[in-house]
Amino acid sequence: MPSSLPDIDRAIAEGHIARARGLLAGAAEQAEDITSLQSLAERYIQLGLFERADGLYRRALEQAPHDAGLLYNAATAAVALGKMEEAERWLERVITLRPGDYDAYYNRATLRCWREDDNHIEAMEALLKAGIPDHKGAVQLFYALAKEYEDLGKPEQSFGHLRRGANLRASMMRYDVRQDVETMAKIAAVFTPHSRHTPATDSGVYDTDSATLATTHATPAPHPATPENQGKPVFIVGLPRTGTTLVDRILSSHSEVASLGEISDLASAIVRLAGPVDSRMELIEKSAEIDFVSLSKQYARSTSERGLGAPVLVDKTPANFLYLGIIARAMPHARIVHLKRHPLDACYAIYKTLFRMGYPYSYRLDQLAEYYVAYDRLMAHWHDVMPGQIIDLQYENLVQHTEAEVRNLLKYCGLSWEDAVLAFHENSSPSATASAAQVRRPLYSSSIGRWREHAADLAPLIERLAAAGIALEGAPS
DSSP states (O other): TTTTTHHHHHHHHHHHHHHHHHHHHHHHHHSHHHHHHHHHHHHHHHHHHHHHHHHHHHHHHHOOOOOHHHHHHHHHHHHHHHHHHHHHHHHHHHHHHHHTTHHHHHHHTTSOBBBBTTTOOHHHHHHHHOOOOOOHHHHHHHHHHHHHHTTTTTTTHHHHHHHHHHHHHHHHHOHHHHHHHHHHHHHHSOOOOOOOOOSOOOOOOEEEETTEEESSSSSSOOOOGGGGGGTTTEEEESSSSHHHHHHHHHHHHHTTEEEEEOOOOHHHHHHHHHOOSSSHHHHHHHTTTSSSHHHHHHHHHHHTTTOOOOOOEEEEOGGGGGGGGHHHHHHHOOEEEEEEEHHHHHHHHHHHHOOSSSOGGSSSSSHHHHHHHHHHHHHHHHHHHSTSSSSEEEHHHHSSSHHHHOOOOOOOOOOOOGGGGGGGOOOOSOOOTTTGGGGGGGGOOTTTGGGGTTTTTTTTHHHHHHHTTOOTTTTTO
């Protein structure tokens, strides 16, 4: 095990990405054993450097081509790099070598659309029938079957397995959605239109007389791609499965844009600057009093040290919608793109996804509904607090009127038109989200209105959203 690992982990935690990359590069040159190669590859993945991780996994596979754990990790990196056929082959080998690795079954199911003459339903149903004592493994099989049944156009069987998997996953968690609802309400209470906090820079988007965040125009003035403003941030926010990855791929297909992916740089910097706290409520209060100049500098440093070197950097961490008040104060020049989707399509897409980490509200329809309502209210609050600073991009419009929507998006981000943005599926940059396979394909509209196939099963969700005043055009009455 490389002795530099603690130093690498410390550098990452403190946001010193350039130092972490340097230490990783030095350790990777000297690493020879499988354990060291895998440990270093994991750090590269943590930094979003999937090409480097892929190289280390391949070096390790030369020594242990039949190591199921190594093959699984290599397949994960391959998926991020768009090497879906190779990832599928490796996952098949994992399943052959280690039939009880049910995570491999689920990951394989997400790689492509399956057909009547090419699927794994019979084999996976047999495994479930035989009984799986490992609840986590059963969850993964339920979700894998739900995905493959949906591909085959069998919504009833799909949702039946999905419900069983989600219920089992929820039973394994200790989660109370009320904490997240209270957190969002607290954020809105702390970051109000009358809060008196000075932004990091005087860029003309902050009205110091009324002490409110505001823009003078609905569309911010374009910023030219010049050396002195390299790294202009664009934040793509919203709920997962609403098109955030799609927009990230579209923007990063532009010659002046690079994607940071889903990173924790902003949240980590906020926590560091806020200092020790005893609760999340205290963290929210202290985050409104942090040094926004320092936050802006720390974020700029850590993102620039990732070595992308583009005039515009896209941070597509969906949960950054929680920090929009902080972003506006620390980086008033930032562009904020909020992805919206029909509430029922959005919720169904979230519900049917087995997330590797995070989103604990996604496994029970009642909790999903409560979270959605709180999110919707917080976004309405941000629009009141920051009029004109957030552009709402509707997923359905983007899919159905792509060029017009993309032109508006580029204008908002201060970017000129390039035809390459419409060929986003040819973008070779890594993607490690739940949409990694979908964004490698041209745009499709088959997911629009998919919730209708499950309207009866989604009834509790529909009723709760409607009762909260969420607009549900097309929902059954």
